[in-house]
Amino acid sequence: MPEGHTVHRIAALFREVFLNQSILASSPQGRFRDGAALISGSVLERAEARGKQLFLHFESDRIVRVHLGIYGAWDVMTLQGDSVRAGSAQTLSLGAPRASRRRLGEREESFDADEPFPPAPRGAVRLRLETSEVVADLRGPTACEVHTPEEAASVVARLGPDPLLDTGIRGQREFVKRVSSTSRPIGVVLMDQAVVSGIGNVYRAEILFRHLLDPFRPASTLPEEVLVDLWKDWSGLLADGVKTGVMLTRNDLDSAGRKRALRVAKDRYFVYKREGLPCRVCGTHVQMALMATRKLYFCPQCQISGKASS
DNA sequence: TCACAATGAACAA
DNA sequence: TGTTCCTTGTGAC
Numbered sequence: 339m340p341e342g343h344t345v346h347r348i349a350a351l352f353r354e355v356f357l358n359q360s361i362l363a364s365s366p367q368g369r370f371r372d373g374a375a376l377i378s379g380s381v382l383e384r385a386e387a388r389g390k391q392l393f394l395h396f397e398s399d400r401i402v403r404v405h406l407g408i409y410g411a412w413d414v415m416t417l418q419g420d421s422v423r424a425g426s427a428q429t430l431s432l433g434a435p436r437a438s439r440r441r442l443g444e445r446e447e448s449f450d451a452d453e454p455f456p457p458a459p460r461g462a463v464r465l466r467l468e469t470s471e472v473v474a475d476l477r478g479p480t481a482c483e484v485h486t487p488e489e490a491a492s493v494v495a496r497l498g499p500d501p502l503l504d505t506g507i508r509g510q511r512e513f514v515k516r517v518s519s520t521s522r523p524i525g526v527v528l529m530d531q532a533v534v535s536g537i538g539n540v541y542r543a544e545i546l547f548r549h550l551l552d553p554f555r556p557a558s559t560l561p562e563e564v565l566v567d568l569w570k571d572w573s574g575l576l577a578d579g580v581k582t583g584v585m586l587t588r589n590d591l592d593s594a595g596r597k598r599a600l601r602v603a604k605d606r607y608f609v610y611k612r613e614g615l616p617c618r619v620c621g622t623h624v625q626m627a628l629m630a631t632r633k634l635y636f637c638p639q640c641q642i643s644g645k646a647s648s
Numbered sequence: 649t650c651a652c653a654a655t656g657a658a659c660a661a
Numbered sequence: 662t663g664t665t666c667c668t669t670g671t672g673a674c
Contacts, residue, residue, distance in 0.1 A: 341655050369667095390656075408656045409668055462668060478668040480656060531657085538655045585655075610655090631663085632656085 340406040342389050342536020343579025346502060348412055349387035350580075352394065355416065355472045356382045361396070362468040366459040373484045374465060376400055389500050389535025393490055401490045404465075407480025415473045417455050500535040501573035502580070513569045517557045524560060525553030526630045534569075536576060540610045543635045544587035545571060547608040552642045553627075553634055590618065609635040620644065 363378040365371045377396045384395035394402040404410075456473045459466060465476040476482060485493070498516055499509040516533045517524070527533050528542045537545070546553050548571060549564065579585050586599050586606045599605035608618055613626040613635060622639035636642070 344655080405656080407667065408654055409670095410656090411669085464667090480658085480667060529656090540655050633654095 340390065340408075340410060341538035341541055341579070341585065342387070342500065343576055343583070343585065345387040345390050345392050345406070345536075346576075346580045347583060348392055349385045351414060352382070352385040352474070355414070356467065356469065356474075357385060358382065359469050362466075364466045364468070366463040366466055370464050370482055373402070373482070376484050377402060387500075388494055388503060389497050389531055390538070391493065391497070399487050401485045401487060402465075403481060403483050403485050403490060403493060404476065404479050405481035407478070410479035411477055413475040413477070415455070415457060415475075417471045496532055498530070498532055498534040501569070501576050509573075510566060510569045514562055514565045517565050517568075518560070518562070519558065521556040521558045523554045523629065524551060524557045525634055527557040528568075529630050529632065534572065537572060539632045539634075540585050540607070541572070541575060541587070542632075543610045544585075544607055545575070547637060547641060548587065548589065550640050553629060553636050554642075588618070609637060611635065 358381060360379055360381050361377070363374040365374045377400050380397040380400065382394060382396055384393070386393045386395075390405060392404040392406075394404070396402065406412075456468060459475060462477055463475045464479060464482055467474040467476075499512045501509055503509075504512060513534055517527055520527055520533070522530075525542060525546060528537050528545065529539070543553075545568065549568060551560075551564075575585075575587060582600060584600050584606065586596065587610075588596075588599060588606065588608060591599060595605070609624050612624040614623050616622065617624055617637040617640060620637065620639045622637055624635055625638050627634050627636070
């Protein structure tokens with residue numbers, strides 16, 4: 339996934355292309371046929387992200403909640419250039435108009451494709467949202483459901499603060515309170531969406547490294563100033579991820595290195611998926627351990643044994 | 649062709 | 662703690 343930054347980008351893109359428009363909804367795959375029928379033809383009134391959850395508010399108090407899970411993705415295709423003309427039957431009969439695709443999910447890409455618009459669904463499309471100029475295909479989500487406002491509210495109520503929504507001191511206080519009230523390992527707690535929204539397996543490992551924290555240390559033993567730093571760091575990383583579409587967590591790069599890392603995934607991280615490779619700071623081999631059923635990467639020197647006994 | 653991993657989380661026991 | 666679900670791309674054969 340699609341960690342928190344991806345979902346905020348999707349919400350922003352949907353506001354850009356779908357807001358206040360009547361949307362055709364369908365489920366080419368069939369597994370969301372009833373839900374799609376409930377909303378099809380109605381106007382999208384709001385599109386919002388909270389952590390990893392996307393909420394699409396349609397008329398008549400119908401809210402579609404989408405959670406991409408570990409490999410869900412949206413494929414968004416828009417007509418380019420003379421979009422209105424290109425979409426007309428007359429132009430279509432002349433040949434395929436040019437479409438632009440943008441995928442937002444486990445990997446983002448954009449490319450041009452010479453194919454008719456709207457393109458035929460490829461693969462298992464759970465939900466297709468469509469106007470005359472834009473098609474968005476959803477594949478592989480963990481959750482895609484139509485909610486009442488009450489049901490949506492109860493989902494939101496179970497989520498920890500999101501730095502993009504809970505700005506200022508309130509979000510920070512809520513984060514500090516929720517983290518410090520549990521003795522579970524900080525590496526587990528950062529992944530818990532009831533504690534803080536939007537952090538996934540990549541950001542978890544990278545944030546812990548950036549603060550030279552032992553992932554196994556009980557959260558309740560961390561000083562408040564460390565927790566404040568963690569919150570501020572997550573806020574900055576999330577904002578940066580939303581802006582660039584990339585999880586670039588290294589803060590040891592010059593501008594050329596940063597530019598390269600935006601292109602090359604292997605250059606983006608301190609420890610994530612770098613098991614056995616030398617730590618970028620101390621050269622010790624990065625280790626991997628399972629934590630909260632997920633692969634956790636860390637530097638045993640920087641984060642555990644090498645730390646001053648503070 | 650096939651096994652497997654992947655940025656996630658709900659559920660059972 | 663372990664199992665299950667969702668889908669696709671990759672890399673080994």
